[in-house]
Amino acid sequence: MNDQKVDSQTALNTLLIVATLIAAVTFQAVVNPPGGVWQEDSDDRNQTAGSAVYSAHKDAFFAFLSFNTLAFSASLLILIHLTTEFSYRLEVWAATSSMFATYVCSVFAIAPSESIKNSVYLLIIAAAPFLIRPLILIYQAFFSTDDK
Secondary structure, three states, X not given: OOOOOOOHHHHHHHHHHHHHHHHHHHHHHHHOOOOOEOOOOEOXXXXXXXOEHHHHOHHHHHHHHHHHHHHHHXXXXXXXXXXXXXXXXXXXXXXXXXXXXXXXXXXXXXXXXXXXXXXXXXXXXXXXXXXXXHHHHHHHHHHOOOOO
16 A cells, blocks of 8 residues: 555545445345345244344344444444535435434334334444544543644
8 A cells, every 4th residue: 555645535535435335235234134024924933024034033133233223323424424514415414314214114114023122222323323423522622632
């Protein structure tokens, strides 16, 4: 790798692309979960049409949803932050909010009803990037060792 500094515009553009790709991949993972979704109801197998096949493995499915939600939420935070200076920032906010609402609806659609009780934990995980970032900024503001 070459030792030249990357200019800030190139770095911002790269970060915007990476955050967009992460948002797209994590959104797609919820819309089309690993293993797909059940196509029909079955009482003997305790399956509901539209719920994720992978949800039969409760702990693994919750881990998948948790990490996927964290990545999705963090990527949306980056997208919102990087587009605050855009002239269409309100439209970006509306689209991002709608995408997040659709993500949540998809989680409720693919998760079996007994795992909905974990939704509080998923909401906390989704809020984590939005809560941690201001804490980091506050810490940097008050405890920065730079003499500016």
